[in-house]
Amino acid sequence: MASGVKPRVKVPKSAEAGEVVTIKTLISHKMESGQRKDKDGNVIPRSIINRFTCDFNGQNVVDVELFSAISTNPYFEFEATIPEAGDMKFTWYDDDGSVYEESKSIKVG
């Protein structure tokens, strides 16, 4: 597992039904591109977050594939319409097989 990985999410605690809210997510991660070499000239193997998803009440709403040109600590911000109260589940998939999860509840009204 890559060191110092910590997912974080900013979601409003409550919203009006049908309101569009802004959701911010960030995961601290080195995002080693696989293009760099160490002092001895050996390629440092790629180690990045390769997929990010967001589910609302079990239904997938965002699914992103990431590649090696994405910078360290990838940040995603998106808008979402909140039809009803529920849970948002965020998942990041690491090259090394690790999966990082975070979830937030949104109340309506």
Added chain:
Amino acid sequence: MKFKALTAAAALLIAMPVMSLAEPDDDHLVINGDLEIVTKTAAPAHMEETGIDTIMSGWHFRADETQQLEMDDFDNPGMIFVDQAIDSWNAVEGSAGKSCASCHDDPSSMEGVRAVYPKWNEAAGEVRTIAMQVNDCRTTRMGAEAWKYDGGDMASMEALISVQSRGMPVNVAIDGPVKAVWDQGKELYYTRTGQLDLSCASCHEQNYGNMIRADHLSQGQINGFPTYRLKNAKLNTVHARFKGCIRDTRAETYKPGSDEFVALELYVASRGNGLSVEGPSVRN
């Protein structure tokens, strides 16, 4: 003739926005919607001879997009390092089996510290920076290894300590036992170095608000340190910045943590007396 006049007018139009970009703006910095930061204020009395009557945080010299990154802690990439420092604050290290938390409890006990450092340490008989104090704690109280003076662990810890004082006015003492060191720092500030023969004052006192090639010259205030720089995607310490500046004059630099840089830090910090502690700030 008419064509020439038009070209001249067009050239003026093109030139003007570039000039205005380099000058400090009048925006207001409020962090998380409720923490007012003083980024412009009257210069302290000791700066009377410099001709600067308003001191300004480097925040004013950055583009709107960069400025915005500092207005919300979620957007501020420096806060990632603050989180990491909380982990090392609580981590037991060294032969004494202690962590920072063993003696200092919560990081909030560091409130006010960033505003008054560098500061005279009576027991040690020297001016100490926060980094020196941290390493003193690590080696003598914890029995752990000292951190690299301008390394990542130290920068993160400085950010955690700085965040506790955010919004408080910088108030570094310049008289009493620190006077000699402060004088040395002032001397260094006005000493030209390197093949380019530049002193700190050449850029940050006489030319702030102008461009130096592609970059904007600020007043060189350090109230926002440690600073997350977009160019290297990490926290930068004051001494690392000093080193970078002196290197850019094409000189051999002093070492981070050296007596010279401690003196210079004290002097430069005192030029920001009255500005709010802002670190970790975001710059480009």
